[in-house]
Amino acid sequence: MRRVTTTVTLNNQQVRAEAPPHYTLLRWLRDLVGAHEVKEGCGEGVCGACTVLVDGRPVSSCCVLAVEVDGAEVCTSRGLLHRDGTLSRLQQCFWEAGAAQCGFCTQGMLITASALLASGAKPSREEIREALRGNLCRCTGYQAIVNAVERAASAPEVPA
């Protein structure tokens, strides 16, 4: 089978892997470069568990091909951590608010929330709920997640 090399900047590190051209970004990230924090919940772009940032924009990685993002910057939940491995403010707020129960949706949820907050906006709870509508969660009822995003938006990131 023909294989294509894709190169991306994954969480500030350049990674490169060869894969058949039909590989989705999700599969490429999980199976070829070991980014297991990206989760497959449905494989059809509904649940949002596989959400990653591609050049700052949240996308369902199960619905794009790896070859489509060649040269792009990709960020996963691990990429939100500070360089020393401590939690970012958004992650810290998730932790304090009890926003992760089983934690499976959390990976995509964090990415969508980080995109929402990237502009420095202070969204209302309704706006947070709207932004997160494409990320399904079966454990929390979303409330603790909305609390976490609201809290993270209320103060800027404090450098570690």
Place this chain on the structure above:
Amino acid sequence: MTEVLSPTIPPARFRVVNQPIKRADAREKIAGLTSYAADHELPGMLHAQLIRSLMPSARIIHRDVSRALEVPGVVAVLLGEDVPNNELSSGVPGQQVEIQAFRATSFVLATERVRYHGEPIAMIIASDEDALAEAEARVEIELQELPGVFDPEHALQPDAALVHESGNLLGSWSIDHGDIEAALGDADVVVEGEYATQFVDHAYLEPEAGVAWLDDEGVINIRSSTQVVEHFRDVAKILGLPHAKVRVIAPYLGGGFGGKEDMTVEPYLGLAVHRTGRPVKMVWSRLESLQARFKRHPMRLRYKTAATSDGTILGHDIEILADAGAYPLLSAYVLLYASINATGPYLCRNVRVRARAAYTNNTPCSAMRGFGGMQVVFGYESQMDKVARALSMDPAALRKRNSLAKGDRIPVGQPMLTTVWLSQCIDAAQAAAGPKPAPRDSRHVVGRGLACNIQPYGRAVWLNDSASAWVGFELDGSVVIRCGVTDVGGGQVSALAQIAAEILGVELEQVTVHFGDSARTPLAGTTTATRQLYMSGNATLQAATQLRDQILTGVAEGTGAPRDQLRMEPAGVAMPLGVLPLTEALAMCVRLGQSVQALSTFFGPRGREIGQQLATDRIYPDATFGAHVADVEVDLDTGEVRVLNYAACHDVGRAINPQSVEGQIIGAVAQGIGYALYERVVFQDGFNLTSGFFQYVIPSSQDLPEIKCVVLESGEGLGPFGARGIGEPPIGPCAATIASAVEDAIGVRLTRLPILPEHVVSCLRAPSVQGLPRN
């Protein structure tokens, strides 16, 4: 046996428990570091996939795997004949009299007959997923369609097609308590109702998955997303191996909700490793999970309720019919829990229950959060509202008047051993809900509803449940817990760390928990039946208490200080003349031969097995109570129901981690609102049409209101420090609460779930459509 473990610490002095601590597991999950079942990888790992039936009822007339074996990368294609003991048999308890020790056998891989759409027939094992996909298209399976039966009522008719040769009645339970005929005759008011619930999927975000391998001791290790590591025995039986040669490890689960209580990938992974000797991964797609994974039972409920004019419930005459789908699994137990909970949290002196579960050629049903105790809430709470309306009585007052109290027995004979704070829950939920909102315009109406429930925690007493935990100090003062508990996301592991830290006087950060491993952690039973905090929590409490006593005894011996004046606290062992640092205390114990570890087993209450006719003195350990209030808005043009406001209150006895308790309650309400308004698995003549999340609609962040959660702590519960179980209870009242609110808004009781806009619209146009008299 310890019935109630009396806490030795007054609540005001809790340091670690009862505090809203941040869970250690949550930090790792949020950092993206947790390795879930599908994330595990091993060198040389193969991949496996099931080939499933495309028909709901058929004879298997031809299977040919030769063309699939030609695909490069394919290692094996296995059929039922390749399984050493190709049986998954389920006992059906209490049914010996009526259907003579009936056992329905299901198969790891079907060989002659398939009974539901999605039943596994073959397994492909290959080096990569692309080879699996190519081989899948080349496995030839020819099915000859057989007559099927797709409705439980049809299934029980004499001429119905047989799902199993022994007949389509899976089992039945009866309760005859008091004199229901007399109660119906004496009543001032009798109300009747029929209610129907739907097939529901667990819809955990993490599909079923696992990785298995053979280790140096010849043990097959299966690391999978399961609620039950004790399935190692079932896998061993299937493979014809000694139990000791199979190990099941459960990493943190991406949700369970009962759907990972029965085995999922475990027998297939075990078989694949047994055949190939190589590591194997199996991950089910969302399609497989939705189409073939066991569902929550649809039930048809028929109630006739007798009451006096002052609002005393005299009795219920109840019929329950459950669709069990094609195989027995846990249906008999689910139906049992529906039967014993069918009168709700109310005193009821005259009851007749006739409950049956029928086989059909639909996807099998088994455990899901609520476990039969949930469907009946929709029945009994709808009836309570009807009685209230018939008597022009406040629905809350009617419920309080009939509430169970400590010492009362429910019709099956189970006593209420701890306090019943139902009235307090009703008051607190109503207070939290605040005033009912006004409709926004003339095309919308608003209504308020109330519903209550009782949900047991802990397993049926004749299962003689137990859980074990090991707690020990390392010599640097670290604490290690080993407990076979599995963590489905509810904080099951974290709670044990809190309990041990509280008793041993250490900081939470000093405690490490090894969990969910059938070979290396003491077995703690299933994470089901709302039992883990109760069972493993008490086991940990016992072990930690024993360990503390050992340390204090050692220090008393080593220092000569009076034993009764020693106390463990974060700095070390507090003595009358100062504090002995923990590391010195531990070194002292070791020198003196005093053990710094303890293993303890907690036993739940034991009792005798019940018969088909249900009457006993104890059936489960204890129960949790709650009350919910909702305000809904109904769009008079579209029939759409929107939940504006929701308040849920439960007495949890003692909240070990208040943050986890709130998470359980709010999360359960979200699932319950999905159950009430959106979710259903759709079948057409046995074909499961629900293939993706775009069809199976679980609530999104925009579908839910802000949920007000009130946690009451009566201090009475059989768990550690007086805790009650809270995993399942809060999902129970939701559908009845919403239906009650919709009725308040539009004047019609919806009796079928989910409450879809088209049902509401048809009610608005023709109130008789639902077939219900409006009392």
